[in-house]
Amino acid sequence: MLASNQPPTRKEEHVRLCTEEDVRYRSKTTGLERYDFDYVALPEIDFQEVTPQTTFLGHTLRLPLIVSCMTGGYNGATAINAALARLCQRWQLAMGLGSMRSLLESHQQLESFRIARDQAPTIPIIANIGASQLTRDVRAEDLESLINLVGADALAxxxxxxxxLLQPEGTPYFRGVLAAIEQLASVLPVPIIVKEVGAGISGRVAELLLRAGVRYVDVAGAGGTSWAGVELKRSTTDPSTNPLAELWDCGIPTADCIIEVAALRSSYDFILIASGGIASGFDAAKAIALGADLVGVARPLLQVYQDGGEEALERYIANWELQLRAAMFVSGAQTVSDLRRVRLRPRSPNHNR
Ligand SMILES: Cc1cc2nc3c(=O)[nH]c(=O)nc-3n(C[C@H](O)[C@H](O)[C@H](O)COP(=O)(O)O)c2cc1C
Known part of the structure; x- marks a missing residue:
């Protein structure tokens, strides 16, 4: 634990706010609730044959699921990353690490990131850095050495x-980011995944990234965790007088991002990850049927772990798997590739009646 006289790190505050306060979007949803599976009364498969496994970064995953990038860089993060990594190892899921910005300055907290590879020797692990860092003298060699230090298979x-913009100590420096990503994509020995953090990547932005050589896009859309919300909560400005308070709900719903980005498949070959508010195996099934290859989940997993520890995480993922397999069965999909071809029906506006 931190010595009591040290102020909490930014990451520590993020983790606390994400688990102790309501930081979800307030007036916006993922949009996934607008769809229903096309129920197939004649699926011609046995439930036990439904296998949601997939491949990602050269590994076979038991579920099409990435534990999205969250934490690292302070003492308490070691236990969280260890628990998430053990979960991923048991289930063969992919795992993202939190931003490694602090490691560019000092390796003091390296263990809090490295623990993931120690606990999960055979899963894909994703290193992480913020785009605005790329415009501030970060060299490809530095990133490559961080990737090696944590044993990562890709860089998000x-x-x-x-x-x-809303972060009190934020660095809203985005001039030159696309060129920096293009350059990194051509020199790094591992793939680059470009993601948002919950406000969404549109089709237009995804196309710029694909043209720059990126082959993995994680839309991280709106409807789940609002990072504007987290930063507005951290701000010392009174919310009732903060002129930017309305940005809490800024962002593109996850379902809209998936549809826009998936439309680029006719012109580009890439892996589409859907995240941002994926709350169940049913949501995951819909996201894949809308066009994603696999999905990512962040805050719900952290919340489950903080509330109930590793046993609760295990139960959560077992239920998640059951929901995904059930959705696949009732829509006639034996595999994830079949699920990608499943049709969704727009729900009628009065479906709640
Ligand atoms: C506590 C916490 C810390 C996060 N830190 C990072 C980070 O360091 N880097 C990053 O790319 N995304 C980070 N994220 C964003 C998530 O990866 C994800 O894109 C976002 O929370 C939306 O997914 P969700 O609705 O499932 O939470 C973090 C999320 C949480 C909950």
Missing amino acids: IHLNPLQE
């Missing part, structure tokens, strides 16, 4: 202009 770069 997060685009978070909204968060940086």
Whole structure:
């Protein structure tokens, strides 16, 4: 634990706010609730044959699920990353690490990131850095050495202009980011995944990234965790007088991002990750049917772990798997590739009646 006279780090505050306060979007949803599966009364498969496994970064995953990038860089993060990594190892899921910005200055907290590879020797692990860091003298060699130090299979770069804008100590420096990503994509020995943090990547932005050589896009859309909300809560300005308070709900719903970005498949070959408010295996199934290859989940997993520890995480993922397999069965999909071809029906506006 931190010595009591040290102020909490930024990351520590983020983790606390994400688990102790309501930081979800307030007036916006993922949009996934607008769809229903096309129920297939003649699926011609046995439930036990439904296998949601997939491949990602050269590994076979038992579920099409990434534990999205969250933490690292302070003492308490070691236990969280260890628990998440053990979960991923048991289930063969992919795992993202939190921003490694602090490691560019000092390796004091390296263990809080490295623990993931120690606990999960055979899963894909994703290193992480903020896009605004790329415009501030970060060299490809430095990033490569961090990737090696934590044993990562890919580097996620997060685009978070909204968060940086609202963050009290933020760095809203985004001039030159696309060129920096293009350059990194051509020199790094591992793939780059470009993600948002919950405000969404549109089709237009995704196309710029794909043209720059990126082959993995994680839309991280709106409807789940609001990072504007987290930073507005951290701000010392009274919310009732903060002129930017309305930005809490800024962002593109996850379902809209998936549809826009998936439309680029006819012109580009890439992996589409859907995240941002994926709350269940049913949401995951809909996201894949809308066009994603796999999905990512962040805050719900952290919350489950903080409330109930590793046993609760295990139960959560077991239920998640059951929901995904059930959705696949009732829509006639035996595999994840079949699920990608499943049709969704727009729900009628009065479905709640
Ligand atoms: C506590 C916490 C810390 C996060 N830190 C990072 C980070 O360091 N880098 C990053 O790319 N995304 C970070 N995220 C964003 C998530 O990866 C994800 O994109 C976002 O929370 C939306 O997903 P969700 O609705 O499932 O939470 C963090 C999320 C949480 C909950």
